[in-house]
Amino acid sequence: MTIPDDLSDLCPGERIRVLRESRGLSRPALAQFCNRGPDWLKKIESGERELRSHTLMMRLAIALQLPDLSLLTGGPAEVAQPVPLGRLSHPAMPAIWTAVMARPLASAAADGPVAPAVLQGRADQTWRLWHSSRRNRSEVGALLPVLIRDAEAAVRALDGEQRRAALVALSDVYRLTGQATAYIAPAELAWVVADRALTAAQAADAPAAIAAAAWNLGNILRETAYPEEALRVVTEAADLIRPHLEDAPEDWRGVYGALQLHAAVTVARDGREGDAWRYWDKGDQVAKSLPAAYVHPSTVFGRANVDFHAVSVATDLQRAQRALGLADDIDPDVMPSRERRARLWVEVARGHLQRGDRTAALHVMQMAHKIGAETVSYTPSARGVTADLWRSAPRAMRTEASELAAVVGITGTA
Incomplete structure (x- = not known):
């Protein structure tokens, strides 16, 4: 899809207007993608109102079929900020x-x-x-x-x-x-x-299979900027399976716990701290009811994943000190999933960035890439951290930051 070439001197609101018009979208039609009215979008486009919500920016980018968020924000074109439209090549x-x-x-x-x-x-x-x-x-x-x-x-x-x-x-x-x-x-x-x-x-x-499929659907909804719908899907699935839990196999409780952790992260990203920890607590209680070594075969729900999610929740709530403190108490090697271990280190790197410690964040991202190269290369949050480091690493770390950006595919060089 052709991107207009006259965006460089425009503010985000003006960029949205130009991109909307180039797609032939009316203001009401585009606003509807964000569950907002046309007056809201008019104020954004005119600059009367600042667009600060990352979720709303992502929804607009998805609706406008943009491959990269920098086309809305005006960030450096050489630093990838991918929109989850399936534009990463594999x-x-x-x-x-x-x-x-x-x-x-x-x-x-x-x-x-x-x-x-x-x-x-x-x-x-x-x-x-x-x-x-x-x-x-x-x-x-x-x-x-x-x-x-x-x-x-x-x-x-x-x-x-x-x-x-x-x-x-x-x-x-x-x-x-x-x-x-x-x-x-x-x-x-x-x-x-x-x-x-x-x-x-x-x-x-099959209730357990339905619940697991809902967990999967919730992932897609949340990552395509529909957090309210994601929360509805996973909580309805939890309600479906809850009556069967008392006498159910362990894996039924495992997927129920995974749904609680999914909800915790979803509301944490919306800044709902009390609700986030309430859902996390439910997942924690499920883990306590299962054998200490239990791990769900696909969601990897278990004691370690509950602890990993506590770091994610704290990071998404911008509670960097708490996130890093929680991470200090975790033994990553107890988690059998390499993919999940890599994502833990990405969350820790995000926490270090929130505190402004780019040296620590770079070290942790190098660990994440060593553990799960494709997890880092194909996950937007990991790519975002890598791009941030490449853009603003301390002078002494620039070579290492550039090397990481290259292997992850941020800078377009090998």
């Missing part, structure tokens, strides 16, 4: 796109469908790969196309309890697809994958 994406968007309607092949138990085993194994690999998007992405096709074929060919089990496996496969393609998938694929995961779980009438 070689695994074309084959996954074909498997998802070109699924056949015919019955399974003559040699018969893969047994549901085998499908579920492959899905579980691929989830383990997602959490253990330093290059998890590449390795999992290479396996997903065949896994998607096999799961779809099994659902079409089977009936009764066998089909129900295949539907649960299919839901798991699509949830994993959502994780592996976050920030690299076009928006339409992200929504298709989330919907198919939830639809398959509902067709199986």
Whole structure:
């Protein structure tokens, strides 16, 4: 999509107006994307009102189909501030796109469908790969196309309890697809994958699978600047599964706890401190009810992840001192997920940046990249920290900051 080339001397409000008009969008239509009225947008465009909300800026960028937030804010063009529209390139994406968007309607092949138990085993194994690999998007992405096709074929060919089990496996496969393609998938694929995961779980009438699919959908809603909808989805899912918890398997409680942590981060990003810690406390209570070594296979909910989320909540609430204090008490190695460990260090780096300690933030981001290279390269928050460091690292650290920015793909150099 063509971006107007006359934005350089414009303030953010004027940029929004020019971009809106270039897209042929009316002021009421664009304002509706932000759940605001046209008068609100008129004041933004005229400069009468300052746009400070990152969530609202992201919604406008998404609605205007901008690949980078700097086109709205006027930040340095060479520093990436990616909008989650699936504009980050990854070689695994074309084959996954074909498997998802070109699924056949015919019955399974003559040699018969893969047994549901085998499908579920492959899905579980691929989830383990997602959490253990330093290059998890590449390795999992290479396996997903065949896994998607096999799961779809099994659902079409089977009936009764066998089909129900295949539907649960299919839901798991699509949830994993959502994780592996976050920030690299076009928006339409992200929504298709989330919907198919939830639809398959509902067709199986499997409460735990429904709740896990809702957790996945909540991730997409939150990361595409719809936090209210994300909170509604995960709290409704928690309400659905809560009546079954007393006698339910451990993994049902695990996904229930994951929903609470999801809600905690969602409201923390909105500055709702009391609600954030209330949801976190619910997750903490669930973890206490489970064995100390318990880890949910896909969400990695457990004692360590609850503690990791406390750091995220404090960071999102701009409570850097508390976040760093909490991080000091964590042993990262107790977390079996490499991907989650890398994201913890990104949160710690954010906390150091909030305190103005760029030297510590750079050191921590180097650790995060060493643990999970693709987690850092394909997660907007990690890219944002890397860009900040590249732009303003202390003179003595500029070479290291530039090297990190290059390998993450911020500066466009290898």
